Amino acid sequence: MPVDQMTNIPSPAEIVEIKPISGDTALFRLRLMNEEAARDFTFVPGQFVQVSAPAAGEAPFSPLNPPGNDGALELCVRKVGHVTSQLHKARQGDVVGIRGPFGTGFPIAEMAGKDILLLAGGLGIVPLHSLLCHLLEQRDAYGSITLMYGAREPSALLLRDELRELACRRDMRLMLTVDFAAEESACEPSCNIGLLPDLLRGVPITADNCYAAVCGPPALYRCIIGELQGLGFSDRRILLSLERRMKCGLGRCAHCAVGQLLCCIDGPVFRYSDLKTIEGAL
Numbered sequence: 001m002p003v004d005q006m007t008n009i010p011s012p013a014e015i016v017e018i019k020p021i022s023g024d025t026a027l028f029r030l031r032l033m034n035e036e037a038a039r040d041f042t043f044v045p046g047q048f049v050q051v052s053a054p055a056a057g058e059a060p061f062s063p064l065n066p067p068g069n070d071g072a073l074e075l076c077v078r079k080v081g082h083v084t085s086q087l088h089k090a091r092q093g094d095v096v097g098i099r100g101p102f103g104t105g106f107p108i109a110e111m112a113g114k115d116i117l118l119l120a121g122g123l124g125i126v127p128l129h130s131l132l133c134h135l136l137e138q139r140d141a142y143g144s145i146t147l148m149y150g151a152r153e154p155s156a157l158l159l160r161d162e163l164r165e166l167a168c169r170r171d172m173r174l175m176l177t178v179d180f181a182a183e184e185s186a187c188e189p190s191c192n193i194g195l196l197p198d199l200l201r202g203v204p205i206t207a208d209n210c211y212a213a214v215c216g217p218p219a220l221y222r223c224i225i226g227e228l229q230g231l232g233f234s235d236r237r238i239l240l241s242l243e244r245r246m247k248c249g250l251g252r253c254a255h256c257a258v259g260q261l262l263c264c265i266d267g268p269v270f271r272y273s274d275l276k277t278i279e280g281a282l
């Protein structure tokens, strides 16, 4: 199937591996089965795909992997309802449908040459992991890179293996935090206890040469934006990924409206400057 048809017609993808990563979340490794689609499929970190599970419907997910892996797609799926439960029942070798990619990803060309601050809360680590992998593949094109990732408690930190590898790298900084931990020993070695905005204090950041990409629950956005503004970030350089209910993914049904904007085509990655006057956007 030509890749330009993939926004309208789901392309079959085989589940090549399913790996549990926490009580309700699993990593799905998929491979597009159509040769032409596998060869030509690409995306920008921050874009999303619609995944269809037989007899359950479609749901949007952000790729976890960086683009350009020859038809390979990694998704991190939390079980919350119909489609996600059906995906969690699937086995290796089963086939799902993929439409996309959709929407606007992170402005990676514009971010070149700048310092990058990634702030992830909970499942928000997924699109930021894709972005981070892309930045690290093009390491010389960017300034300093910092990933700050927060979760409720140590067991809710996703992608432990990947985090351990990132912690060993000398060309980026990884900072982890959890809201609370029953026992300090349960934490990752470099894990702080406290809220994500706490990590921003005490880290040298030159805001006028930096982009902040934030992805997480609405409560995170509400508390982090003021902190970033206080550090001198312009609203244009605060990038936020929004989650809305999606149907068509094509700007036709308005299920994903954010004021006059549509999350599926104008987002899901927005600049704070475009959202700040829209009531209910965050």
Ligand SMILES: Cc1cc2nc3c(=O)[nH]c(=O)nc-3n(C[C@H](O)[C@H](O)[C@H](O)COP(=O)(O)OP(=O)(O)OC[C@H]3O[C@@H](n4cnc5c(N)ncnc54)[C@H](O)[C@@H]3O)c2cc1C
Pocket (backbone or CB within 6 Å): 048, 058, 059, 060, 061, 062, 063, 075, 076, 077, 078, 079, 080, 081, 082, 083, 084, 085, 123, 126, 127, 242, 243, 244, 245, 246, 268
């Ligand atoms: C751009 C984008 C990227 C996403 N990336 C990921 C990802 O990488 N991993 C992941 O696990 N999930 C991701 N999600 C969320 C995921 O799409 C939803 O959890 C999924 O649609 C739920 O489908 P379901 O049929 O299982 O749930 P449903 O049966 O439709 O709903 C179950 C419950 O979840 C609520 N719900 C469903 N979707 C949403 C939503 N979008 N916002 C708020 N509440 C909702 C419903 O109101 C209901 O209470 C993303 C969403 C968007 C918009």
Ligand code: FES
Pocket (backbone or CB within 6 Å): 245, 246, 247, 248, 249, 250, 251, 252, 253, 254, 255, 256, 257, 262, 263, 264, 265
């Ligand atoms: S999902 Fe239909 S307009 Fe966005």
